[in-house]
Amino acid sequence: MRYGMPYKGSKNSIAAEIISILPPAKHFYDIFGGGGAMTHAAALSGKYQYIHYNELNPLICKGFKMAVNGEFKNERRWISREYFHAHKGDDPYVAICWSFGNNLCDYLYSKELEPIKKAVHYARIYNSYCLLHELGLAEPSRAEPSRAEPSRAEPSRAEPSRAYRTVNTLEGNRRSPRRRGKPAEYMEPGSPPDATRTYRQ
DSSP states (O other): OSSSSSOTOOOOOTTHHHHHSOOOEEEETTTTTOOHHHHHHHHHHHHHEEEOOSSSHHHHHHHHHHHTTTTTTTTOOOOOHHHHHHHHHTTTHHHHHHHHHHSSSSSSSSTTTTTHHHHHHHHSOOOOOOHHHHHTTTOOOOOOOOOOOOOHHHHHHHHHOEEEOOOOOOSSSOOOOSSSSSSSEEEEEEEEEOOOOEEEO
């Protein structure tokens, strides 16, 4: 069980244990709320009639309220470095979830790693493998030709297609799609029906 939002110094791992030690009361005050792990655990315990969450940073308070109201339930956005720095002061999701160590200040990934993380995000969350192809990190399998990929504008939560397999790059074993066999076609997300790219397996 995870409690509260991801946040530096979170008591997520010990929140339930702390609440189990504290006696029941009418009021519970979480005076240094942060990510709200203690507030969350206290609410689930049923030991308190009123729970008070306090946090100095208004952006964190806003994020906690949005989380309680379920506003992050379907959040699947990819946040770029540029978007992060433009919106870290007004969007709690951007500031908390896409900052390094949840420090609300620095972007989550290095410039070198960002393109790879974006490609994996598109594959896992949007079920779109075009960016992995462009980086040479995935190739169509021989058993199943690749098919038209979903539009980036309408991402899907479906599991990644089995038509692709990841190429091992940990020791420099980076390969491009195979050059023999029958061509496999896939449609670039957002492209018209006749705009296809061909890769030979």
